[in-house]
Amino acid sequence: MYSRISNTLMFIGLLINQHKVSGNLNRVIGGYDAPSEFGRFHASLQNLSGQHVCGSAVVTKSHVVTVAHCVAGTEPQYVKIVVGTNDLDNGGLQYDAEVLNIHQQYNSSTRINDIAIIKISGYFDLQHITIIEMGYNELLEGDPVIITGFGAQEPNGESSRQMYAINLPVFSQETCRFAMRYSKEVVDSMFCTFTQIGQGTCHGDSGGPIIKDNKLVGLVSWGIPCAVGFPDVHTRISHFTEWIKEEVIKDFI
Template sequence: MRRRLVRALARPLVLAAVASALSAGSALAATSDRVVIGGFPVEASDSPWTVALSSRNRFGGTRAGQFCGGVAVGRSTVLTAAHCLSEEVLGEPLERVHDLKVIAGRTNLLSAGDGQEVAVRAAWVNPAYDGASNVGDFAVLILARPLPVGSVIGMAAAGDPAYAAGGEAAVYGWGDTSGVGDYPNSLRAARVRVLPDALCEDAYPGGADGGYDASSMLCAGETVGGRDACQGDSGGPLVARGRLIGLVSWGIGCGRAGKPGVYVRVSDLMRTLGWTRV
């Protein structure tokens, strides 16, 4: 029996600072098991909103402690996958991870002189996240200091044409490039297509392989496989028409035909948080 896989290398933690920032987020408005399969190198300057989540205490310094991805939707606000902050991934409760940081503006994780590492001041994990079904797989990080101007990407609200099936999109991350544990130090991207909900429902009808929920998820890839997110990419961005439409969440394997990557649908995330377009 194949195991449904999230794409990362909790108990919800709700902090007052996050609640305040979430309220501000609506005013602002007025992304497993896969680095990128079938991808190509990109510079951080080409996608400055793509960030790496890091904890050297938990994941060592070989790749600067990177274990998941994230995306800046505000200068001090980063989205990632809820499962990235789970005890299963971190190895201990989130509140005990005292060195959680976001690495921004750095193409190569080992180029310590490039970009910046910013401490996470507060974290909010969606309390409705269901680890069994992967519904609601998102979290919000509030940074200790703002990222540079120009580091933010806008989110696509419901009805945005960026969600149209067949449209071109790109997924970014530092995850496994082969599906067998080949982790790059430098950022990569893969071109994929947004796939029809009906195809995704057929691919993941429920049961051991997981179920696709069109109201809160979308899937992307190629029907023949070959281009996908992979382990270590969880929480990273899926971008179409210059706007954020998804966060890397889960799937079966990496780049398999008939098993596309599944992403958090950003418009549903926005609805849940009460955010409008940014």
């Protein structure tokens, strides 16, 4: 197993060196224009100036889930939710955040329990917006997932106004732990994706939904930006479905 990990990390290292020579970043990096239907459940979290900050996913008629680090330290009145479009300059419906519910055991340093629920004022217009079902099954290495986001194309770049998507496989949990050991610990409530340099997430993709078989299985959480040859690490939704349901129910009582 150590030999397998070493070979994989050698491959990652070669990709990093290749990137230093070429200096190129493709495009969610290395992806494609997201289909319009993805905009029905992928919501953009924005500041009061209308700038995209993070992604999120619609999970009830009045809630989205995102990662905790996107909303920690802010107040609901400074967060706007735009959903119903894959082009932020064309269409979409805007909602006000009413409650920011950050996981009680979220750790900002380790990104453990990096998840939060936002309750909006009122209800989503379900003629234009879709509630995505949460996935309960555990992901396996090699499972295909789709990541969507409005993230930047390069480190410290501006977020995109157009949503992008990318198809990636779930990466080996053990190899990911080893690869990211000098950054943060990859725990069981996280999973990773990786293929090659030039394919992955960037600034502004955090909180964006990761889907498999039309179900929400993850949220973009952390990594070494942007698609430079290291795995991306995500919040594993199956570990938080019960917490989400319990917290959401409280809002309807």
